[in-house]
Amino acid sequence: MKIEDISKKTDQLIRIEQSDLMPLPYPYDNPEKNPPMKMLTQEQRDRYEASLDGVLAIGIPKPQSAAEEKTFIDKFLSGLAKLFTKENNWTFLQPLMHSLEYCVKCQLCNDSCPAYIASGKKEIYRPTFRPEVLRRIINKYLKKSPLSPPPSQGGPGGLWLKFTGSDIDLNWITVARLAELAYRCTLCRKCAQVCPLGVDNGLITHEIRKLFSQELGIAPKELHEQGTIQQLKVGSSTGLSPKALSNIISFMEDDIEEKTGKRIKIPVDKKGAEILLMHNAGEFISWPENPEAFAIIFDAAGIDWTLSSELVGYDAVNYGVWYDDIQLARIAIAHAETAKKLKVKKISVGECGHSHKAMIVVADRVLTGDLNIPRESALPLLEDLVCNERIKIDPNKNNFPVTLHDPCNMVRLMGIVEPQRKILRKICPQFIEMEPHGVENYCCGGGSGFAIMQSMNFPDWRSVISGRVKLKQILETFHDTISPEIKKYVCAPCSNCKGQIRELFNYYNVWEECGIFYGGLVELIVNAMVDIEKPFIDWEWH
Amino acid sequence: MPKVILGGTEIEIDEDGFIQEPGKWNKEVAVDLAKTENAFPMGEDHWKLVNYLRDYYLKYEIAPPIRMLVKQTGIDLKTIYQLFPGGPAKGACKIAGLPKPTGCV
Numbered sequence: 001m002k003i004e005d006i007s008k009k010t011d012q013l014i015r016i017e018q019s020d021l022m023p024l025p026y027p028y029d030n031p032e033k034n035p036p037m038k039m040l041t042q043e044q045r046d047r048y049e050a051s052l053d054g055v056l057a058i059g060i061p062k063p064q065s066a067a068e069e070k071t072f073i074d075k076f077l078s079g080l081a082k083l084f085t086k087e088n089n090w091t092f093l094q095p096l097m098h099s100l101e102y103c104v105k106c107q108l109c110n111d112s113c114p115a116y117i118a119s120g121k122k123e124i125y126r127p128t129f130r131p132e133v134l135r136r137i138i139n140k141y142l143k144k145s146p147l148s149p150p151p152s153q154g155g156p157g158g159l160w161l162k163f164t165g166s167d168i169d170l171n172w173i174t175v176a177r178l179a180e181l182a183y184r185c186t187l188c189r190k191c192a193q194v195c196p197l198g199v200d201n202g203l204i205t206h207e208i209r210k211l212f213s214q215e216l217g218i219a220p221k222e223l224h225e226q227g228t229i230q231q232l233k234v235g236s237s238t239g240l241s242p243k244a245l246s247n248i249i250s251f252m253e254d255d256i257e258e259k260t261g262k263r264i265k266i267p268v269d270k271k272g273a274e275i276l277l278m279h280n281a282g283e284f285i286s287w288p289e290n291p292e293a294f295a296i297i298f299d300a301a302g303i304d305w306t307l308s309s310e311l312v313g314y315d316a317v318n319y320g321v322w323y324d325d326i327q328l329a330r331i332a333i334a335h336a337e338t339a340k341k342l343k344v345k346k347i348s349v350g351e352c353g354h355s356h357k358a359m360i361v362v363a364d365r366v367l368t369g370d371l372n373i374p375r376e377s378a379l380p381l382l383e384d385l386v387c388n389e390r391i392k393i394d395p396n397k398n399n400f401p402v403t404l405h406d407p408c409n410m411v412r413l414m415g416i417v418e419p420q421r422k423i424l425r426k427i428c429p430q431f432i433e434m435e436p437h438g439v440e441n442y443c444c445g446g447g448s449g450f451a452i453m454q455s456m457n458f459p460d461w462r463s464v465i466s467g468r469v470k471l472k473q474i475l476e477t478f479h480d481t482i483s484p485e486i487k488k489y490v491c492a493p494c495s496n497c498k499g500q501i502r503e504l505f506n507y508y509n510v511w512e513e514c515g516i517f518y519g520g521l522v523e524l525i526v527n528a529m530v531d532i533e534k535p536f537i538d539w540e541w542h
Numbered sequence: 543m544p545k546v547i548l549g550g551t552e553i554e555i556d557e558d559g560f561i562q563e564p565g566k567w568n569k570e571v572a573v574d575l576a577k578t579e580n581a582f583p584m585g586e587d588h589w590k591l592v593n594y595l596r597d598y599y600l601k602y603e604i605a606p607p608i609r610m611l612v613k614q615t616g617i618d619l620k621t622i623y624q625l626f627p628g629g630p631a632k633g634a635c636k637i638a639g640l641p642k643p644t645g646c647v
Contacts, residue, residue, distance in 0.1 A: 226644040241603060251607070285604070
C-alpha cells in the first residue's frame with residue numbers, strides 16, 4: 001500500500017483480520033477463540049464514510065451533492081493553511097513545523113506505536129503515514145495557493161519548499177479518510193519519545209483533529225457535544241449536575257462509614273482551603289471508591305482540602321486537549337476561576353491523566369495573572385503521606401500480585417515516574433513492574449478520548465487493536481500467577497485508563513479466565529491502612 | 543437518527559438503540575426495549591431496577607452510580623447481569639429510557 005492510495009476510491013483501504021493481528025499470550029493464544037470484531041451494518045456503510053478500515057470513530061455523513069463536497073474540501077484546505085499562521089495557531093505552530101520538517105522517515109518510531117504493531121503492521125496506522133499525507137497535500141495544493149502563509153511562517157520559499165511528492169489527490173474520500181485516521185492514534189507520544197530528532201507525530205495527529213473540529217465542526221460527539229459542550233452547560237461531561245453531585249457525596253459518606261466504621265464529612269466549597277482536589281467526574285459515578293479513598297487518606301493525614309460544587313469545577317476533565325484549542329481554553333479558564341473564587345492555595349489533580357496534561361501543563365499557555373494558580377498532581381502528595389508515614393500502613397494487607405500501568409500523560413509527558421512506584425514498593429509486597437514501564441510504557445489503548453468513544457464498532461477496534469499491546473503486557477507480567485484462583489491487581493491511576501482496562505477485561509473475559517482485577521492507586525493505600533479493619537478493595541466488583 | 547416503533551409509538555433511537563426522546567418512555571416502550579436486550583419477559587426484579595433508575599433519572603437527570611443502585615435495590619451486581627445481560631448501563635438504563643452514559647464513566 002502506498003500513501004497515494006488514500007485518495008483512491010476503493011471499498012476499504014485495509015481489512016482487519018484476526019490472523020494478521022499480533023499474537024496474544026496464554027490463554028488468548030488461539031486467534032480463532034478470540035471474539036471477532038463487530039462489522040458495520042450495510043445501512044451504516046451507506047450513510048457514513050467507512051472506507052478507511054471499516055471502523056467508525058466519528059462517522060462523517062457522505063456528501064449529498066458536488067457543491068457540498070467542494071465546500072468540504074475548500075474548508076479543509078483553508079483550515080490547513082491556518083494551522084501555519086501565528087495568529088491562528090500560536091500554541092502549536094512551532095512544534096508542528098519542526099515535526100513536519102525534521103522527519104527523515106527512518107521509521108524508527110514504527111515499533112513504538114501500539115496500534116501499528118497490534119494490527120499486524122497495517123500501513124495506514126504507521127505513525128509516519130498521516131504526516132506524509134499532509135506534506136503531499138501542502139506541496140501539491142497549497143504551495144502556490146493564495147492561502148499559503150508568508151515564508152517566515154513556512155510558506156513558499158520557507159519550510160514548505162522542503163515538502164515534495166505530489167502523488168495524492170485531494171477529493172472527498174481523502175479528506176474524510178484523513179479525519180477518521182486522526183482517530184486511530186491515541187496521542188500517547190511514544191513515537192515522539194523514540195525519535196532521534198524529537199519529531200512528534202502524535203502532535204501532528206492532534207493538529208489534524210483540531211483542523212477538523214475548529215474549521216469543519218467535525219469531532220466525535222462523545223468528545224464535543226456530549227463532552228466539552230455538556231460540561232460547560234451542565235457542569236460535567238458525564239451530565240452530573242451540582243444537585244446530583246451532592247446526592248452522590250452523601251452516598252459516599254454513608255459508604256465510607258459502612259466500610260470503615262468512621263463518619264467523615266467530605267468538605268465541599270470550603271473557602272481558603274490549602275488544596276482544591278479535582279477529580280474526573282467519571283469517578284463519582286463509576287468508581288466512587290476512588291474519591292472515597294482520597295477522602296479517607298486526607299482525613300487521616302489531617303490535610304486541609306476541599307472539593308468544589310461549582311459548574312465545571314467538580315469535573316477535572318478537559319477533552320479539548322485532544323481535539324480543539326478553543327474548547328480547551330474555555331474549560332481551563334473555568335477550572336482556574338473555580339479555584340480563584342474559593343481562594344484555595346492550589347489545585348491538586350486526582351487520578352486523571354489527560355487533565356494532568358490539560359490543567360497542569362497546557363493551561364500554562366492560557367492562564368495569566370491571578371488565574372495562574374499553582375496546579376499540581378496529587379501523586380507526590382500521596383507519596384509524602386505514605387512514605388513519610390503520615391498514615392499508618394500494613395503492607396501485609398496487600399499481599400497479592402500487583403502491577404502498575406503508567407498513564408502516558410502523567411508519566412511520559414510530565415515525568416511523574418517515581419511517586420506511584422515508591423508508594424507501591426512500600427504498600428504492596430508482591431509489586432512487579434510490567435515491561436516496558438515508566439516513560440517507556442505502552443498506552444492502555446484508550447488514550448485521547450478513545451476510552452469514552454462508544455459509537456458503532458469503535459469499541460471493538462479499541463479492544464482488538466489499540467489495547468492489544470497493553471493486554472499482552474499485563475498477561476505477560478502475571479504469567480507465573482495466571483490462574484484465576486490467584487487474585488491479581490492492575491493499578492491504573494487514571495480514569496480514562498481504568499475505563500479502557502475495564503472494557504478490555506470484559507471483552508476478553510479476563511477476570512473469569514485469569515483473575516485479574518483493576519483499580520486506582522488510592523484504593524490500594526486505603527486497603528493497607530492499619531486503622532481500617534475491613535478490606536477496602538472489593539474483588540467481586542469487576 | 544433512525545426511528546423505530548416501540549410500544550406502539552414511533553421513537554428516535556441512537557446507533558446503539560438508546561431512545562432519544564425520553565418523554566415518550568412508558569412501560570410498553572420498556573417491554574419492547576427489553577425484547578432487544580434479552581431481558582424479556584420482565585419480572586418483579588427487572589421492574590424494581592428499571593423503576594429505580596427511572597425515578598433517579600427524573601430527579602437528577604443522570605444514572606446513579608451502580609453501587610448506589612445495588613445498595614438501594616438490594617439486588618447484587620451478579621443478579622443484575624443475569625436479569626440484564628447487557629449490564630446495568632447498556633442494558634437496564636437503556637430499558638429505563640435513559641440516554642447513553644457520557645463522559646469518562
